[in-house]
Amino acid sequence: MVKAIIFDFDGTILDTETPWFYAFRDAYKEHGVELTIDQYSECVGTNNNTFNPYEYLMTELGLPIDKEQFRLKIHADHSALLEKEVVREGILDYLKLAKDAGLRIGLASSSGKAWIDRHLEALGIAHYFEVICTADDVSQVKPDPELYVKAMEKLGVKPEETIAIEDSPNGARAAVAAGMSCVIVPNPLTQMLTFDQETRYIHAESLTKLDFQTLVGAHAG
Template sequence: MVVKAVIFDMDGVLVDSEGFWAKAELDVFSSYGVQVTDDLATQTKYMTTKEVTEFWHGRFPWENLDVPKVEQEVVSKVIELIQAEDCTMSGVQTFIKDLKSKKYKIGLATNAPLRVADAVLEKLQIRDLFDTVHSSEFEEQGKPHPAVYLTSAKQLGISPEYCIVVEDSHSGLKAAKAAGMKTIVFTNNDESINSDLADFKILSFESVQVPIL
């Protein structure tokens, strides 16, 4: 198999930011009377921001404020945390620069809104390394639906079978597989991550060994 493009997930791959989403959602939704519980929050973990906001509004409807505005409050809070905290995955910039030097096309495909992706790429100072940056906010469905990956491949001009995806979640791996792509699970040294759908595994970007690349 020949790999021509590497497409990265963002949260949990480029930046250790998943805790930021939990904090932002708790802070924002609680301020509108939502009773955020761990059990319900688990159900929203891999949803898009729009889906998460609609999920909580459906259970604890707030008044005098539309859902999109509350969604943007969450997004803004996450961006603030990304900008303020040390959350860059160690070694990821060097890893991507190495791929770019070997002439691979590089893409980013995330369930997060595009303005969060822009904030992350600016923080890591790697925006110029990416040939495409795409968000599920422009698709009818987010991961685990494959749309965000299929569109990314189209934007790269590379057929899905020549793309390999770096993901950290079962939902993301499922999306990549459904798109017909090879998969790499990035565990950040967490052996509890479900990697059944992964063709390869990266424990750390600082000590990476990916035979297919």
């Protein structure tokens, strides 16, 4: 029986990820470098430890770029692109339906608390989440399962009672590693990435195409 739903944030609730890629891609192009999806995918849904797009041009290619000016440009370009984004379709309906059904609702994000709190308040949806776990709460972010494990512990639910809503391969791996089923709703960026072949993945083009009652009912028992 499903007792809880835990949402990812970046790329799932609000598509912050596609604007980040476009901002970095265009900045790299100005320096004569192509940023590929394969390269960038290493930091989608996780941190920048494997691939740091802020530093790659300087540390790996040795380009004489002012690090702080580069960072400021990326953030300015990302902010401009993000202004056009709204809560992804189906998210608000799922939050309302989950609340009406008496399900516990959590959020597990590899981003920091300040980033998450700011956006949830701006979007007017912070009140839906009983538990919010961010990078500030764990030692390892996704694809490590720690964020989901901690969120479930705080909600008082078991993996078999919980469904994760994700958009990226790293996030989906974290959910399954935590023992959960995972609905994958890719955004324009993550739909170009390769997901593992996993029986506990439920793929949906949009949450509007995945009936809430059918999803919850399929995990009853």
